[in-house]
Amino acid sequence: MGTSDNSGKTTHMTRRALLGTGAIAGVAATLGGPGAAAPRAMPDSWDEEVDVVVIGSGFAGLAAAHEAQKAGASVALLEKMQVPGGNSIINGGVMAVAGSDQQAEMGIEDSADVMLADMLKAGLDLNHVALARTVAEHSVDVYRWTVDELEVEYKDRLTHMGGHAVPRAYSTSNGSGSGIIVQQLAKLKELGIEPRTRTLLKHIIRDGDGRVKGVEVREKHAFRDPESGDPRTIKARKAVILATGGFGNDPAFRMMQDPRLTDELDTTNQPGATSEALREAINIGGILIQPSWIQLGPWTSPDEKGMGMAPSFVQGTTASYGVWINTETGERFVNELADRKIRADAIIATGNKAIAIADATGFKYAKGRGTKVDRMLEAGVLTEYATLEDMAAAHDVPLEPLKATIKRFNTSVDAGEDSDMGRYLQADQFKLVDGPYYAVRLLPKVHHTMGGIGINAETQALDVVTGDPISGLYVAGEAAGGVHGASRLGSCATTECLVFGRIAGQNAAAEENWG
Amino acid sequence: MRIIGKASLVGVAVSVTAMFVASEALHSQETGFDHSSLMGDGPASSVLGDCVTCHTDASVLPDAHVPATGMSLTECRACHSPETTLSLRGTMPLDHSHALAGVGCASCHGNDDAATMSEPATQVCQACHGSLDELAAATADVMPTNPHSSPHGAPYTECSLCHMQHEPSQNFCASCHDFEFDLP
Numbered sequence: 001m002g003t004s005d006n007s008g009k010t011t012h013m014t015r016r017a018l019l020g021t022g023a024i025a026g027v028a029a030t031l032g033g034p035g036a037a038a039p040r041a042m043p044d045s046w047d048e049e050v051d052v053v054v055i056g057s058g059f060a061g062l063a064a065a066h067e068a069q070k071a072g073a074s075v076a077l078l079e080k081m082q083v084p085g086g087n088s089i090i091n092g093g094v095m096a097v098a099g100s101d102q103q104a105e106m107g108i109e110d111s112a113d114v115m116l117a118d119m120l121k122a123g124l125d126l127n128h129v130a131l132a133r134t135v136a137e138h139s140v141d142v143y144r145w146t147v148d149e150l151e152v153e154y155k156d157r158l159t160h161m162g163g164h165a166v167p168r169a170y171s172t173s174n175g176s177g178s179g180i181i182v183q184q185l186a187k188l189k190e191l192g193i194e195p196r197t198r199t200l201l202k203h204i205i206r207d208g209d210g211r212v213k214g215v216e217v218r219e220k221h222a223f224r225d226p227e228s229g230d231p232r233t234i235k236a237r238k239a240v241i242l243a244t245g246g247f248g249n250d251p252a253f254r255m256m257q258d259p260r261l262t263d264e265l266d267t268t269n270q271p272g273a274t275s276e277a278l279r280e281a282i283n284i285g286g287i288l289i290q291p292s293w294i295q296l297g298p299w300t301s302p303d304e305k306g307m308g309m310a311p312s313f314v315q316g317t318t319a320s321y322g323v324w325i326n327t328e329t330g331e332r333f334v335n336e337l338a339d340r341k342i343r344a345d346a347i348i349a350t351g352n353k354a355i356a357i358a359d360a361t362g363f364k365y366a367k368g369r370g371t372k373v374d375r376m377l378e379a380g381v382l383t384e385y386a387t388l389e390d391m392a393a394a395h396d397v398p399l400e401p402l403k404a405t406i407k408r409f410n411t412s413v414d415a416g417e418d419s420d421m422g423r424y425l426q427a428d429q430f431k432l433v434d435g436p437y438y439a440v441r442l443l444p445k446v447h448h449t450m451g452g453i454g455i456n457a458e459t460q461a462l463d464v465v466t467g468d469p470i471s472g473l474y475v476a477g478e479a480a481g482g483v484h485g486a487s488r489l490g491s492c493a494t495t496e497c498l499v500f501g502r503i504a505g506q507n508a509a510a511e512e513n514w515g
Numbered sequence: 516m517r518i519i520g521k522a523s524l525v526g527v528a529v530s531v532t533a534m535f536v537a538s539e540a541l542h543s544q545e546t547g548f549d550h551s552s553l554m555g556d557g558p559a560s561s562v563l564g565d566c567v568t569c570h571t572d573a574s575v576l577p578d579a580h581v582p583a584t585g586m587s588l589t590e591c592r593a594c595h596s597p598e599t600t601l602s603l604r605g606t607m608p609l610d611h612s613h614a615l616a617g618v619g620c621a622s623c624h625g626n627d628d629a630a631t632m633s634e635p636a637t638q639v640c641q642a643c644h645g646s647l648d649e650l651a652a653a654t655a656d657v658m659p660t661n662p663h664s665s666p667h668g669a670p671y672t673e674c675s676l677c678h679m680q681h682e683p684s685q686n687f688c689a690s691c692h693d694f695e696f697d698l699p
């Protein structure tokens with residue numbers, strides 16, 4: 001039997017029982033063995049046929065499925081884990097919007113251009129500008145879409161995230177990305193689509209004519225066993241959309257991109273944030289771009305697992321209303337509102353000897369905004385000290401320099417300008433004067449992977465040989481590279497994933513059927 | 516019937532002193548028993564009180580234990596009150612507790628035919644155990660946090676993420692948190 005493969009040549013196929021049953025024709029024999037890099041051949045027949053196959057059930061995948069279905073396409077929505085939502089459902093629910101009504105009400109001047117400038121600055125100008133611009137320019141309408149179409153509820157108060165020129169971040173009412181995901185899932189259900197969980201994308205099928213024509217999946221897949229599940233082929237008459245997220249929880253792949261990020265490093269990501277879908281996209285000729293830019297979160301603590309509770313206090317309170325201290329010098333070591341890369345690098349430069357502190361007023365402020373400070377105290381993530389002296393002793397901080405640091409900070413607050421670090425001072429900035437003092441130890445954890453498959457602003461995946469779009473393949477969300485360059489600004493991913501997910505869904509539905 | 520009280524999901528009769536030994540044996544046990552024989556006529560519960568029918572190569576109950584054959588979950592609980600240290604929470608698979616309470620294969624799977632069975636939806640569990648809100652209320656004071664109500668919403672309360680029927684239950688939350696739970 002001869003079947004054309006991706007290279008356009010004819011390859012002789014053999015059926016192999018171990019590779020599955022039924023419609024799967026087999027695999028081109030290669031020196032590397034059946035698992036090694038080689039595109040999967042077209043099957044003799046398909047087990048199932050739809051217009052658009054969406055892989056991944058985070059912000060991007062659900063938005064893509066939503067738009068594709070609304071445009072009249074039939075959709076298969078696949079998710080390898082037992083639960084939908086990926087990193088999106090555990091995300092902090094913070095979303096950047098430039099030029100919102102809320103900003104206007106608060107008298108904050110902002111625009112897509114200012115947001116773009118912030119993204120490029122944090123990204124060290126490595127961002128693919130057309131992609132970053134698309135995010136900034138669509139931020140207002142994607143926000144409106146979440147309100148009008150999805151009925152997502154947000155808090156009234158905007159947050160000022162690190163690296164942003166102005167407060168522009170909305171927060172979901174429940175303080176979690178689940179506030180958006182649960183609404184996306186509910187609306188999709190009304191449209192007749194439910195994610196098929198425990199369904200792993202194994203192969204993207206790209207025909208000899210260069211077009212992507214379907215996928216091979218594993219149903220009833222058990223995440224802990226990569227080879228598990230029953231094989232099934234799904235024909236995608238119009239397109240396949242890869243919305244499979246990042247690879248923050250894949251130490252092996254991570255280390256190939258940045259050997260320092262070993263499996264000893266913790267991560268904030270869900271267990272399924274692994275690379276196999278990206279590898280498959282590379283395997284069929286997608287180009288991987290900027291994969292070494294991996295973001296560490298600067299607000300995590302060694303005293304708990306994963307993301308945990310620390311970030312809400314460290315970022316939400318100490319970065320605006322407290323200070324971060326190098327415990328060896330007693331001095332501040334970074335602008336606490338700088339972007340994540342600068343801050344994480346700065347913490348690492350202290351030898352991870354850094355604490356984030358607030359005083360009694362800061363603690364009250366944190367409580368007021370719903371931070372779970374009591375649970376943090378109980379869990380030992382946050383510690384309380386009656387006096388500055390006690391805190392210094394507990395963390396081995398030289399007392400006099402620490403006192404001098406706090407004094408300088410307070411003088412800065414009076415002067416309305418941060419002389420040490422040039423930090424943006426809040427309208428209601430208060431001085432650090434009242435005990436008890438509170439501290440969180442800082443230790444960066446792997447948080448976001450900026451690299452991914454190269455795409456254009458229409459979310460078409462780009463071919464590694466020609467640089468042109470791969471017909472029939474779209475990539476959206478964290479799986480795509482280039483939007484954020486060297487470092488993603490907080491709150492920009494939610495916006496990005498929803499914006500590009502929608503674009504991918506609309507474009508996929510508009511494709512001509514290939515057969 | 517709604518079952519969300521503390522006294523819901525646990526209990527099988529073993530003697531007081533030998534309980535811990537016995538439960539350890541249960542967990543590590545390969546019964547070698549062909550479960551398909553339970554699928555045919557009659558409810559699985561008809562044999563379950565009679566442990567040796569299935570656990571042929573090990574004595575599950577200590578020698579001094581009162582005869583358990585034919586006992587229902589309620590009868591087991593006469594001694595093994597879930598409120599006490601005698602509670603057998605986590606010591607046997609939940610399918611056993613269910614079967615002892617008269618909830619056999621078909622009650623959840625809709626039929627007794629292993630070939631066509633599939634995983635029951637969460638709604639099947641809720642028919643007896645109540646709505647998510649009721650569940651969340653029942654475990655509102657559980658430390659370190661309420662397992663049935665989290666910031667992650669309803670998708671993270673699908674029962675089978677944590678409560679397994681035919682294998683030991685697992686703490687799904689622990690894939691990202693250091694929450695320690697004592698799971699039925």
Ligand SMILES: Cc1cc2nc3c(=O)[nH]c(=O)nc-3n(C[C@H](O)[C@H](O)[C@H](O)COP(=O)(O)OP(=O)(O)OC[C@H]3O[C@@H](n4cnc5c(N)ncnc54)[C@H](O)[C@@H]3O)c2cc1C
Pocket residue numbers: 055056057058059060061078079080081084085086087088089090091092093094095096177199200201202243244245246268269270272273274276277307447448476477478479490491492493494495497
């Ligand atoms: C703890 C945390 C908090 C965050 N907070 C914020 C925030 O407040 N604001 C913000 O802007 N950004 C935040 N981020 C970043 C942001 O949440 C992510 O970048 C975003 O959710 C990615 O969305 P996505 O749709 O691209 O991927 P995901 O939401 O990760 O979804 C991808 C899905 O694809 C599935 N998948 C992967 N491979 C396969 C395969 N082979 N077959 C089938 N399925 C597969 C995965 O299991 C996953 O469910 C946060 C990230 C984390 C980890």
Ligand code: HEM
Pocket residue numbers: 090091092093175176268269270271306307308309311312372375660661662663664665666667671672687688689690691692
């Ligand atoms: C049903 C099981 C779970 C429960 C009951 C639960 C509960 C909670 C609670 C109560 C919080 C708020 C902080 C706290 O009080 O500790 C929280 C936050 C968080 N959880 Fe979970 N969780 C569960 C599963 C998971 C899983 C499996 C993941 C990872 C995939 C996860 C990731 C997170 C993250 C990242 C946060 C911080 C979110 C933020 O505020 O930015 N959780 N969880």
Ligand code: HEM
Pocket residue numbers: 518519520521522523524637640641644647650653654657662663671672673674675676677678686687688696697698699
């Ligand atoms: C709708 C699905 C579910 C049902 C029907 C269900 C049912 C129950 C019931 C009846 C109890 C005993 C309650 C009591 O002691 O009063 C219980 C306890 C418990 N469940 Fe669930 N559950 C579900 C989902 C989950 C999930 C997803 C998790 C994991 C995140 C979980 C974790 C726990 C834990 C940890 C306890 C013990 C609480 C304690 O210490 O008392 N449950 N569950």
